[in-house]
Each structure stands twice: as structure tokens, then as C-alpha cells.
Amino acid sequence: MTPVPLDARFHVARDVQSRRFHEEVVVLDLRRGEYFSLNEVGARVWDALSSGATLREVIETLAVDYDTSVTQLSVDVLAVVEDLLRRELVVQGD
Amino acid sequence: MSLVAPRSGPDAFRDIEWVREPHPGEAFRIGRQDGSLVAHWEGMGTVRASPDGSLVRIESIPGVDRDADEKWRTGAVRALVRHLQGHVTLHASAVAIEGVALVFLGDSGAGKSTLAASLCTDGAADLLADDLAEIEREDDCHVVRPSESAHWLLCDSAEALGYGSHSARKQKIVAHVRASPARLGAVVQLSFDACDSPSLSPLRGSAAFAGVSAAYVRFAVDDARVSQRDLHVIANLLASVPAFTLHRARSLRELSPTGALLRRLVRELATTELTS
Numbered sequence: 001m002t003p004v005p006l007d008a009r010f011h012v013a014r015d016v017q018s019r020r021f022h023e024e025v026v027v028l029d030l031r032r033g034e035y036f037s038l039n040e041v042g043a044r045v046w047d048a049l050s051s052g053a054t055l056r057e058v059i060e061t062l063a064v065d066y067d068t069s070v071t072q073l074s075v076d077v078l079a080v081v082e083d084l085l086r087r088e089l090v091v092q093g094d
Numbered sequence: 095m096s097l098v099a100p101r102s103g104p105d106a107f108r109d110i111e112w113v114r115e116p117h118p119g120e121a122f123r124i125g126r127q128d129g130s131l132v133a134h135w136e137g138m139g140t141v142r143a144s145p146d147g148s149l150v151r152i153e154s155i156p157g158v159d160r161d162a163d164e165k166w167r168t169g170a171v172r173a174l175v176r177h178l179q180g181h182v183t184l185h186a187s188a189v190a191i192e193g194v195a196l197v198f199l200g201d202s203g204a205g206k207s208t209l210a211a212s213l214c215t216d217g218a219a220d221l222l223a224d225d226l227a228e229i230e231r232e233d234d235c236h237v238v239r240p241s242e243s244a245h246w247l248l249c250d251s252a253e254a255l256g257y258g259s260h261s262a263r264k265q266k267i268v269a270h271v272r273a274s275p276a277r278l279g280a281v282v283q284l285s286f287d288a289c290d291s292p293s294l295s296p297l298r299g300s301a302a303f304a305g306v307s308a309a310y311v312r313f314a315v316d317d318a319r320v321s322q323r324d325l326h327v328i329a330n331l332l333a334s335v336p337a338f339t340l341h342r343a344r345s346l347r348e349l350s351p352t353g354a355l356l357r358r359l360v361r362e363l364a365t366t367e368l369t370s
Contacts, residue, residue: 017322019329024299028325030318035307035325037300 001082006056010049010081010090018046027089036089038080041066045080049090055081113316122170124313131313133174138166143313147178161266169242173226173311181230182327184309188227188238189219190276191360195238197227198340199309200284208255209284211245211267212349215255218357220272221245226311229278229331236335237275245269254346279363281306281337282356292342292352294359302337303328336363 012018015030025043027036038046041062048058059077063070084090110132112125121136130142139154152171154163173183187210188197198206206225213219224246228239246264247257257267283297283305297305306328312320338359342348 015318017325019325021300021303021329021332022298026300026303026325026329028321030321033316033318033321035303037303039299 001086004055004078004081004085004092006059007054008092009052009054009094010084010092011052011094012050013088013091016089018050029087029089036087041076042080045077046084049081049084052094131178133171133313135166135170138162141171141174143175143178145178145317147175147313150175165246169226170311172241173228174313176228177311177313180323181228182331183311184227184229184306185225185311186227186309187224188222189213190222190238190272191219191357192364193276194279194360194363195222195276196279196356196360197223197229197238197281198284199281199305204284204286206284207246208248208251208346209349209352211247211251211255211269213353213356214245214270216350216353217270218353219270221269222272222276224269230275231330232275236278236331238278239275240272243269243271251346254349278335279360281332281335283337283339285339285341286344287341289341289343292340292348292355294338294340294355297337297339302332305337306332 016027017030018025018027020043023040023043025038025046027038027046028034029036044062044065045058048061053061055077059070059074062077063073066073081090085092110125110127112123123134125132125134127142129145131145133141133143137155138158139152141150141152143150150171152167154166173185176183184197184199186197186199187206188195189210190196191213198209200206210219210221210224214221221242222238222240224242224244226241228241230237230239245267247255247267248264249261252258252265252267257265281297281302282294307324310324310328312324340352340355342352
């Protein structure tokens, strides 16, 4: 997969719905009828990406909130974003 | 909207596009034929319905047991039609304790019917549902409608609760039933665990969704609009009703302490309601 630039923005793919369940998010891919669950960090990433934040903004915000290094968090957030892109649940671009 | 008359004989199941094949151990599948939804239960019968559930045709297999046929028509068939019409039915038992409904979810064999029967036999509860719980949104809360009037218990459970039984089949036992809907207090997922005494733990997040979703009776599984509606219905339910996992050892001796635990839960839910 092509590296995702830190200034990239994303939007939720067409025919994808999501709902928050407490700290987590359940994502429904209507095209395939499949559900995905995002844990607390994944849910924070999903909410931020859905609201138009760049990847860099997501990482910096979560690093503050979870009191961890940007370097460490970048690995985790990138893994979530790449998974969402691979499953076509989010699309890169405004 | 018209409903095409069912075909009969060898043609009955030709040209059906099955969209949900039976899971292992099940004898139930769903498909589409000539614009109608088709659900077929091996050994029971077939239901054809218009996509909005406004027209329904039920065909029992000739010679099927009368009690079983009635249970099928008022249970599984009704649940599927309710889903088409936008109503929620969970594969669950449900009781009302002091006017508060508890819905018990779990896989087959998790003890849903036995737990409900135990509570009702003790006189602590009234039955709302043995197998299929009907949930409605009413004003600002969810309620469970009384939908079934009998417990269906296996031999060992029936004997343990004082209903003599030597039948290998499930025994029908007339229940103490509630006459009116009860406000839904909690959803309880049943789990057998190696533990000394029964306990409850909060069930949250995607695990709560997975539990309710697994119990949610659906007719169509390949319709995006219906899947979208189902997601929001489950989310709204779990946003307003707490969910718990009930852990207890796999023993009929655990029924009594489990009942006491659930009565305490209801009292705590009532206290929370009063103070919130």
C-alpha cells in the first residue's frame, strides 16, 4: 500500500454507516453487509477522520489525550487508517 | 402490492435465490422468489411475504404437530413478519420483575428458558417471552410486550423446577404471564463460567452490539436499507438500556442464587431510575 501522507484528509465511503456504542464504534459496510468494530482508540481515529481532520492532526491530538509520544502513536493510528482504507470504509481526499 | 401465489409440488422451490443458507445445526433458510421473500423451515413449513410485510402467506407442512405448529406461527413466523414491518424481536426470553423487564440473551443451550421459568416458578416474575421477546419504543423508553404464555423446558430443567417430566422433547408448561407491556430495564447476556457464585458485569461497546445483533430476528439479510435501519435500532436500544453479562456455573443449583442476584439488579435499576 502506498504510504499515507500526514496531510491527507479522509471521508467515510459511500454506503458505509457507523454508530457509537459507548467508547467503541461499529461500522457497517452496506455494500457487503459486514460489520466492523473499532476499539476506543480506533473510534477516536474514526470520529476525527470523519470530521475532516488530517492524519497529522489526529496523531497529535491523540498523543496529547493519551499522554504518549507522537512516534509511538503514529504506528497505531497508521495501522488503523491503512486497515480502513484497505477495507474501503474510508476514502482519501476531501 | 401483490403477493404472488406460492408454487406447489416440485416447482415450489425452483428459482428461489437463497440469501441465507442454514447455519450448522439449523434447518432454516431465507430467499427471494418472484418479488416475494421466502423463509423455509425444514419440517415445519414455508412463509412468503411481501418486502414490507403487509402480505403474508403461511403454509404448514401437512401433519405437523399442532402445538409445534402454533408455536412456529406465533413465534418465529410472527418475528420475521415483525422485522419486515420495522419492529424489533430478539431471540431471547424475558420476564417482568416488579414491573421491570429483563431480557435474557444467549446461544441455544445457554439457559434462557430455564432461567425465565425459574424466576416465574419462584413467584418473583411474570413471563413476557420464552423464546422471542418483542420490544417496542414507547414514549421515552423501550418496553417488552407479553408475547408468549408458556415455558418450553427440557426434561432436566422441568424436573428441577418441580414439573415432573420423562419426555425427551421440550415440555410445555403454562406460565405466570404478565398482561401488559413492561419497561425494559436491562438486557442480560447469559454465560456459563467456572465461578463460585453468579455475578453480573457490564456489557458495553461492540460486545453489547454483537450480543444483541446475534439475537436480532431478521428476515432479509441482503437489503442495505434494512441493514442500516437495524444498526440504528440496536444502537438506540443500547443507548437507553444497560446491558450486562451474567456469569454463573453450569448447574441447576445456581438458579436460586441467580434469581436473587437478578432481583437485586432490578431494585438497583429502579433506584437508579428514581435518582437520575
